[in-house]
Amino acid sequence: MKLSxxxxxxxxxxxxxxxxxxxxxxxxxxxxxxEVPDWNCCGxxxxxxxxxxxxxxxxxxNLILAxxxxxxxxxxxxxxxxxxxxxxxxxxxxxxxxxxxxxxMGTPYEGKLKIIHLLDLICNTVGLESIRKKxxxxxxxxxxxxxxxxxxVRPHEITQFDDEEQPQAxxxxxxxxxxxxxxxxxxxxxxxxxxxxxxxxxxxKLTREIVDMAKEAKAQAIVTACxxxxxxxxxxxxxxxxxxxxxxxxxxxxxxxxxxxxxxxxMTDPFPLLTSLNLAKGE
Amino acid sequence: xKAITITGPxxxxxxxxxxxxLVQQKSGKGLQQCYHCLKCSAGCPISFAMDxxxxxxxxxxxxxxxxxxxxxxxxxxxASCEACATRCPNEVDLPTIMDTLKExxxxxxxxxxxxxxxxxxxxxxxxxxxxxxxxxxxxLVALKMFSLNLFEDMGLGMKMFGKGKINLLPSRIENIxxxxxxxxxxxxxx
Numbered sequence: 001m002k003l004s005x006x007x008x009x010x011x012x013x014x015x016x017x018x019x020x021x022x023x024x025x026x027x028x029x030x031x032x033x034x035e036v037p038d039w040n041c042c043g044x045x046x047x048x049x050x051x052x053x054x055x056x057x058x059x060x061x062n063l064i065l066a067x068x069x070x071x072x073x074x075x076x077x078x079x080x081x082x083x084x085x086x087x088x089x090x091x092x093x094x095x096x097x098x099x100x101x102x103x104x105m106g107t108p109y110e111g112k113l114k115i116i117h118l119l120d121l122i123c124n125t126v127g128l129e130s131i132r133k134k135x136x137x138x139x140x141x142x143x144x145x146x147x148x149x150x151x152x153v154r155p156h157e158i159t160q161f162d163d164e165e166q167p168q169a170x171x172x173x174x175x176x177x178x179x180x181x182x183x184x185x186x187x188x189x190x191x192x193x194x195x196x197x198x199x200x201x202x203x204x205k206l207t208r209e210i211v212d213m214a215k216e217a218k219a220q221a222i223v224t225a226c227x228x229x230x231x232x233x234x235x236x237x238x239x240x241x242x243x244x245x246x247x248x249x250x251x252x253x254x255x256x257x258x259x260x261x262x263x264x265x266x267m268t269d270p271f272p273l274l275t276s277l278n279l280a281k282g283e
Numbered sequence: 284x285k286a287i288t289i290t291g292p293x294x295x296x297x298x299x300x301x302x303x304x305l306v307q308q309k310s311g312k313g314l315q316q317c318y319h320c321l322k323c324s325a326g327c328p329i330s331f332a333m334d335x336x337x338x339x340x341x342x343x344x345x346x347x348x349x350x351x352x353x354x355x356x357x358x359x360x361x362a363s364c365e366a367c368a369t370r371c372p373n374e375v376d377l378p379t380i381m382d383t384l385k386e387x388x389x390x391x392x393x394x395x396x397x398x399x400x401x402x403x404x405x406x407x408x409x410x411x412x413x414x415x416x417x418x419x420x421x422x423l424v425a426l427k428m429f430s431l432n433l434f435e436d437m438g439l440g441m442k443m444f445g446k447g448k449i450n451l452l453p454s455r456i457e458n459i460x461x462x463x464x465x466x467x468x469x470x471x472x473x
Contacts, residue, residue: 057468202360267443
């Protein structure tokens with residue numbers, strides 16, 4: 001299956017392990033991910049916070065580039081995903097903006113692109129039945145809590161993915177790869193996102209609450225699908241935090257891929273946990 | 284219309300006639316629908332740190348207290364987590380309204396106590412204009428220089444660098460001219 005792929009800036013920076021585990025895992029699942037050629041940053045919070053038109057124009061350039069590929073667009077970063085979904089709607093409503101983009105790029109956004117998040121692709125397009133069959137290294141006895149954060153699931157009218165208050169996709173994926181998904185109260189809480197660089201105090205309080213909830217649920221680790229969620233939970237809790245994985249890393253391990261290059265990049269060392277359960281390959 | 288100054292229980296208030304309509308027009312989201320059930324404020328993860336709760340901001344927009352709103356911390360602290368927009372019984376899109384207010388504050392050059400956040404957004408977009416993509420090292424250096432907060436997170440930054448999470452050199456997109464045109468066309472806030 002061929003797809004257009006938008007990694008986003010973080011996957012080549014603070015979330016390199018998300019980028020490399022995504023590539024390896026998708027390859028193993030027989031997905032051909034073709035990167036959007038010459039993509040640019042989606043504008044992120046700074047774009048939409050300070051300039052409405054610019055933020056949509058930045059995202060629109062990527063949508064137009066992706067649309068030319070003629071494939072469904074898969075987005076790995078939760079924030080980029082949310083921006084693209086919003087911009088796709090805005091371009092339909094705001095024809096003046098779209099026409100201007102057409103003048104700049106040669107063609108406007110036609111609005112035919114199907115935009116989905118990577119988690120949606122894995123859970124619903126590839127499907128859990130197919131994943132189950134491909135698992136060679138089930139993550140037995142690993143107790144996990146799925147952490148969805150904010151904008152992968154909400155608001156539903158934008159994301160068109162899962163339930164916005166009680167999502168289940170990642171819960172089911174965790175079970176499909178042989179691990180245990182624990183019920184908990186933190187799955188859609190906010191980690192503070194980009195305030196991590198500007199109001200560390202706020203992000204520390206929020207991440208502490210989330211990781212403490214995971215601990216109360218007796219989780220051994222947290223699973224995420226967003227570069228900012230992972231970075232904040234992994235870095236801002238301080239000592240005695242829990243390992244925080246990208247879902248692609250755990251899926252990769254379950255598919256029998258050597259994950260050392262991803263796992264080495266974590267701030268909270270995941271190896272003690274994985275080796276204690278005999279799950280880490282390549283250490 | 285000219286601003287009106289009145290004396291309220293909290294001192295002088297400046298009312299800017301037409302402000303509510305302007306916010307409504309720019310954000311396109313029905314802020315007059317809000318009946319202050321407080322669901323947004325109750326579910327807001329950041330409200331503990333705000334000077335005004337999210338619904339108070341809406342009330343202040345309804346009362347057209349422009350100056351007070353645009354200089355507030357609240358608009359900058361909103362993390363756009365979308366919890367309020369998801370739960371609002373009247374479908375008020377608060378994150379978009381917050382964005383509209385931030386953009387107005389930028390356009391009018393109004394500063395708040397959240398200078399680091401305001402600086403962050405500026406240097407982030409400067410970096411994006413330069414390279415077309417985010418380069419954490421450039422962003423962090425610029426942020427530290429402007430905020431004069433050189434040593435916060437220094438240890439964490441070094442550890443991240445050691446883990447290969449922060450690239451030394453930026454990568455620039457090929458068609459930077461196209462991006463320049465986008466910035467020229469849409470770069471000015473309005």
